[in-house]
Amino acid sequence: MIPEIGHFALIIALLMAVVQAVMPLAGAATRRPLWMAYGQSMAAGQFLFVAIAYGCLTASYMLDDFSVANVANNANSLLPWYYKFSAVWGNHEGSVLMWSLMLAGWGFAASRFTGSLPRDMVARVMGVMGMVCGGFLLFILITSNPFERLLPNMPPDGADLNPLLQDIGLIVHPPMLYMGYVGFSVVFAFAIAALLGGRLDAAWARWARPWTNVAWAFLTVGIALGSWWAYYELGWGGWWFWDPVENASLLPWLTGTALVHSLAVTEKRGSFKSWTVLLAIATFSLSLMGTFLVRSGVLTSVHAFANDPDRGLFILILLAITVTLSLLLFALRAPRVSHSIGFNWLSRDALLLINNVFLVIMTVTVLLGTVYPLILDSLNLGKISVGPPYFNALFVPLTVMMCVFMGLGSAARWKGMAAKDLIHKLWWAGAAALIIGAVMPLLYRGEWNLLVSLGIVSALWVVLPILRDIVDKTRHARSFSAGLRKLSLSYWGMVLGHVGVAVTIVGVTVVSNYNIERNVRMSPGTTVEVAGYQFTMSELTERRGANFLADTAIIQVQRGESGRRFTMRPEKRLYLATGMPMTQVALRPGLFRDLYVAMGEDLGDGSWAVRVQYKPFVRWLWLGALLMAFGGVLAVLDKRYRRVAIARDIPASTAQRYAAQKVTL
Structure with a gap:
């Protein structure tokens, strides 16, 4: 019943x-x-x-x-x-x-x-x-x-x-991811409603912006949780592998990030209106496309849910209707309800636009790498595989260039400013970033690494101009702490978001270049050394779980001769109902490094294949994502989104239409 x-x-x-x-x-x-x-x-x-x-x-x-x-x-x-x-x-x-x-x-x-x-x-x-x-x-x-x-x-x-x-990761990961995907439907609805009603103005951007920030924050956490799950559950120690289904969640995140910044410009200056609406349509459309890829059966992945062409066709039709009607309405209405507002190319407006362009190029890069093999296969033109080399070769330089303009944008003024003023504000930040970025690999590992230096320079260039901007904004307050308290929650949300990007960049760069991995044969009494840590298998035991049997390795770990000892317990499980084997990783997490041990295959005579890894700064990937998400939530809590009167920069005709209206969120 x-x-x-x-x-x-x-x-x-x-x-x-x-x-x-x-x-x-x-x-x-x-x-x-x-x-x-x-x-x-x-x-x-x-x-x-x-x-x-x-x-x-x-x-x-x-x-x-x-x-x-x-x-x-x-x-x-x-x-x-x-x-x-x-x-x-x-x-x-x-x-x-x-x-x-x-x-x-x-x-x-x-x-x-x-x-x-x-x-x-x-x-x-x-x-x-x-x-x-x-x-x-x-x-x-x-x-x-x-x-x-x-x-x-x-x-x-x-x-x-x-x-x-x-796994606990799959208890929380899908709901967070779906909240992000689906949250962009509200922003999409606002965009279509604005086109239908002819209200592409600063008030519309202010109404849509909180919904965008919340959806983006959920999607950020959802992607981070998916990366975390892949890291410890699949047993290989990787945090991202450009799986097509993972790419499907990255696509709307990239355009959603562009949308967050574009809405800020539309609200503040009244410009980029048509571009903002187009990004809202694109972000929700890419969310639907992700649904199609995961549920159509066109992809084979541990993340994919279905293998039914009828279901895929239904979602494809829904996607086609959404994109076609939205773009048709945009083509008919956007030119009538938007107007241009001038700005200097050396201004925050222009720099945000340039970063938006970089984000869109990154979206197209990931989209082509994900969809192109599917198109070739559907046309019987052969099967190809597009993997990490393609994505890394294009994504990394684009990220570095985006960081350059992020740093410039944090210090630039709206409308425009003189080049010498911008140089005067930022020369010290550039010098500090270059010097620290060049020295840090030498101090950390005793040898210079170009990619690590480039990552640290990029991260510092994102953060240091923000620090200068905070100093400028608090300079005339009666005290530094009083000046900090006067800064809005929306501003602090921006600061946390950019710091989160920098922290993630450091994590990605360091763990990608300094990860140490050994695949060894271990049995009770065997000791291996990785990154100064001694891993000794003391015994092998068996245990029964609620619905599985597990072989468990008891591994004693110690750093050097006098370091504190601790125990790690990786497992190889056999699930009773399905007969499927699974690896249960043992982790010793830390802010600056993870120790990672995973059991492989039983080699006989009491020996097992074991993967031991030392992963420096890997936690910074997810710490950065959490900072970004918290920044998005913090921006929503700004008082102007709880009670917003009509702003002074809205045209008089619009103000008359909205007289006495207030936005409550």
Whole structure:
């Protein structure tokens, strides 16, 4: 009965989505307030019924209802309850249902926190959100119903969850990633609503900017968690390997980063309006494209969920409709509702635009490397593999160039400034970055490394101009601490975001060039030395988990002769339901290095193949990502986004239209 309730709830949610898509837009076009009000009530109802459906599927998992095909294929009675809970989204049908739940949740949030915007603007936003939600609910009901029954041939037990997904990282990674993907739907809805209503102005940018920052922060954390999971769960010690599905999440992050900066310019100066809308459309379209790549079966990856051409075709049609109609509307409306605002090419405006261009070029680079092999294969022109050499050769120089303009942009003024003034502000930062970047590899390893020096110089060039800008902004305060307190949360969000980029660059550069790895044969009593640490296998034991058997190596580790000893316990597990072996890595984390031990194959006579690695500064990758995400959240907490009066830089005609309006978020 529970699955039938969930299925029926999805049907009701779809009907509500159709009403939400039609009535508010019709009301905005005919200026009927009652019709416009349908959007907010339908968004609330839709969220309620999708939540009911999701709750029913979760209950089916927790109750081991193996008459439901989705449960039988992805769970087992031996599975711990927390993995049963995460198994709901560890498969195609459940993940699309979670996607729809979050989409409905974002729509409900938009209906709640946009109440003081102009009614016709809210109606158009709700209408666009209704269309997107309706498309995904239709997709679930036609191709991906999670409530299909196996009656009367119900299996006695389930097939179990993929052991790769039985991990804490996969409990938190997909929800964060989906929140980022789906969050950009609100920004997309704002962009389409602005085009329909002819309101591409600073007020529109101020309304859309908080939603963009929150979605971007979620996506940043989601990507970082995926990288962290690949690092410790797959057993090879890598943090990123340009897997096509990982690239699918990177694409909207790159354009989303450009969108965050473009919205800042549109809000502050009223420029880049058309470019900002185009980025909003592109970011959400790339989110849909990522969904297509993961769920169409065109990619083979540990991250991919489905191998069904019908599902892929449905999403491809949805993507094509979204992109075509959005770009058609943009072509028809953008030239009429935007206007140019002049700026000097040596200004913050111009430097942000240049960085946006670099981000778009990086997006195209990753997109071509991901999609080109698929196109060749579909046209029967042969199979090729595009791997790390291609991406690194293009991505690294583009990142360095982007850092150059990031540093310049942090110190430049809006509209324009003299070149000599900019040089006067930044010459010391450039000199310090070059000197420290050249010396650090010598101090750290005793030999010079070009790539490490380049990475440190780039990171310092991002950070040092920000420090100069903070000094300039606090110079005239009665005290330095008082000056710091006067800086807005939005400004501190920018600072943390840029510092996070620098920290990530240092982590990537150092671990990529100074990682030490040894693949050795170990048995009880064997000792190996890596980076000054002695690893001694003291014994091999066996243990039984909830649904697996494990061979465990007890390894004693000590640095030098007098260092403190500690124990690491890598495992090789065999999952009972599937017979699938898995590596459980042993980690000794630290701020400046990780020790990493993974068991390979049983070599007989009590010996095992063991991979031992010393990974310097690897934690800085994820620390930088967290700083970036926290910066995005901090910017949203700025008081001007909680209560925003119409700004002075909005044209008079717009101000009259929005008189007495306030934005509440």
